Amino acid sequence: MHIGYAAMLERFAPSEAVELAALAESHGFRGVMAADHFQPWLPRHGQSAFVWSVLPAIAERTTGDIGPGVTTPTYRWHPAMVAQASATMAAMYPGRHWLGIGSGEALNEHVVGRYWPEAPERINRMFEAVDVIKKLFAASAAGRDVRHSGPHFTLESTRLWTMPQTAPEILVAAGGPVTAKRAGRTVDGLITMDAPPERLELLLARFAEGARDAGRDPSRMPKVLQFHLSWAPTDEEAMANAMREWPIAGMRIGKGDIRSPFEFEQLARGVRPEDLADRLTISADPDVHRAAIQRAFDLGFDRVYLHNVGRNQTEWFEVFGREVLPKVRR
Template sequence: MRIGYFLSTEEYAPAELLEQARAAERAGFEALWISDHYHPWTDAQGQSPFVWSVIGALSQVCRLPVTTAVTCPTVRVHPAIVAQAAATSAVMHSGRFVLGVGSGEALNEHILGDVWPQTDVRLEMLEEAVAVIRELWRGGFVNHHGRHYTVEHARIYTLPDTPPPIYVSGFGPKAVDLAARIGDGFVNTSPDADLVRRFREGGGDKPCQAGFKAAYAQTEEEGMRIAYERWPNAGVPGELSQVLPSPRHFEQAAKLVRPEMMKDAFVCGRDVDAHLAKIDEYAKAGFDEVYVANTGPNWPGLLDLYRREVFPRLR
């Protein structure tokens, strides 16, 4: 299993994200995930740089493969623009780039005043968007007049030698079936073997990526406190994460979340066995790659823990 590091753009400024990427490569992580948001989930997280600028900068500071986890190419940004951004990213990273896509959240996609569609419509838009992106990556001028998107006389001139893979996230049966049908790989955050099995039954033996969150601290209780202060939204249930429109709404919903619930959502503290057990959950579920994110200020401690204790025991 490949172990990567998850760069949380919601929580860290661009310079710190680049510093984390350098340090993650030195520590022995093999790849990077990076989130793509317009807003953080809560004001306590406090950041949200434009991901494509950061991805370009990453190409200059490390050689690790990069996957967006995930970009929504349907509402806030037209798929023709995502196609150009991802093609440039693939060129800058010498082919070590994967475009991870998903159907998005209202938190990021409502900002231009567009209607936030129901799930079935969002998935339909995602399927068309991926088709537009791939058509543009073939080169030549593209004219597309679809149900959701129009492209006229568009051509991407800066293209990689090989188009980047497109991995599709999915958390429910319909989304997983779409991922299997149109994706070159699968993205999720839960160690759910049934979802992996469903994806592979529909799409074949394609790569499956997942990620989990940690809150490094000297004790589990301290890690729990940090996680609750920064990411209480991790305990918000159901479809609320897809439909709540702003950080303040997530903060309101998070008042229903208890601090001890963070222990279910995060690996809190510095227990090596807890990290190994979490990684093992994803391995047993069938994932090929797992990415760990740190929340809070102690990310150097997490990277050092993996370098000194986690990686030697894994490898």
Template sequence: MVSIGYFLSCEEFGPRELVRQAERAEAAGFERLWISDHFHPWNGEQGQSPFVWSVIGALSEATRLPITTAVTCPTTRIHPAIVAHAAATAAVQCEGRFVLGVGSGEALNEHVLGDPWPPAPVRLEMLEEAVEVIRALHTGDEVDHHGKHYTVENARLYTVPERPVPVYVSAFGPKAAKLAGRIGDGLCSTIPDAGLVATYRAAGGTGPVQGGFKVCHAATGDEGVDTATRLWPNEQLPGELAQVLPTPRHFEQASSLVTREMVADAVPTGPDPERYLDRVHSFVEAGYDEVYVQQIGPAQEEFFEFWKREVAPRIP
């Protein structure tokens, strides 16, 4: 049976609103939370970017729902030893209900300290070493690590959870899915791709598979499409643009090529529950165990009522 979670968007909402949404999601019957980790929003219209670890601290006091970062890049902007420290504390705050979701990142967030943005194979290599560092520190032992990309000396975490923090690896293609199968405790993605899940399983992945998608509940489908096109046109950009464009301004420029019709095709909008149910089912049929839903725009209260009344009772 699939578990349904809510996806908190740090690109679109400030920290207090994110905590309020989490409380509302729990009351509406959502079973878990995803939360994004960004230094910048994707574009100026989204308009927010709180520090995710501060928000997680507040969430740990406001809700009992499990929380996964979707996803943290532990390679460039923040050294993996510091990510290990943050994740261990988050797991203690959440009393074990925390998963560290990691990925190879985007230039949008990771270039801000002036570091070069490496090609995809190097980013995956850095991610693998970063996870090695994080796992070593989560033992609570003193760690010395002198690797190709990272150095850690005489480092020990004194505040660690009773069990090591699960690490789920993000994947959109076969190389990352194979890496997730080798080093991850789970897989996360935003595409309902059975082939991706099969690749993860074939590479040795036995843990849960998480997937997430965006919706825009509104009084009419057109109104929802208008809101989604204004706030999240970047979702429809092709190829590796999301990984290599460096600023929100560049995303705005590229998104000028995204048509309203493209958004209408891709994002469930409006008052008809069937489109929302169809998207959930696409993830279930692809083999996903957990599915997270993000409501675009300000109509959060209306969305939670709609989901609880019209959609949730029809999910098997």
């Protein structure tokens, strides 16, 4: 089974994140995803390394797939720059790199001081950015220039001069059915976060509809789940870790418009343990986590990347590598 490691650059210094990714692979984790953050979620997380610098360092220490899950090519970045970064990664690590793209959050994107639009415009910008990146990949692979002029982006005649033999897969992060269906029509695969099974089933169904609308076979397209959990030797420790390190899982408000880690900290003070019950798998029992991960594969996901919210990463790798990963079946 393809169970990878979600390297949280918002929580671990870059050198430590590289070491942890290598250690995760030594315990059976396959592949690494790391998000493109400019700021951490909470001040206590204390880090936010540049993902495009850390990914190659991780790739040098590991052998599995690797991708930014996700980056946002619409505010801090022009799509052409993301295309160049991704093509370079794919040229350096053939067959291992994939490009995860999202519509962005104010926490990271507002820093350049641009107008922060409503969600529908952010999603439209994201799909136009995908169009620019796909054009650059296709034209550059064919050895020709390309241009683009759209409602949000302009690209003057150019190409990527460093291009891998095979363009990276493009996966879009979707949290709602409309975006999932559009992703199925447009890109190579889907990324989403863990959620109740009925919600995940809906997202997968809409993604499959979109793929079939475009004449593609959804069963052959990657479907990726980022899975947050809290494991520790006791249930009490697991809950304490979740409340201290990942209370944002229990926030019942939209997070896309919050601009500061300090705002998240204030809002997270209202989170109680019961708020985390259906948002995060919290247990000392490896079988509880195994069953939750198994459900994701049973629903139809191809890759699951795990994030244990506690600082006890080494101990977690050992327990899951021995008692969880080998027992998950397709």
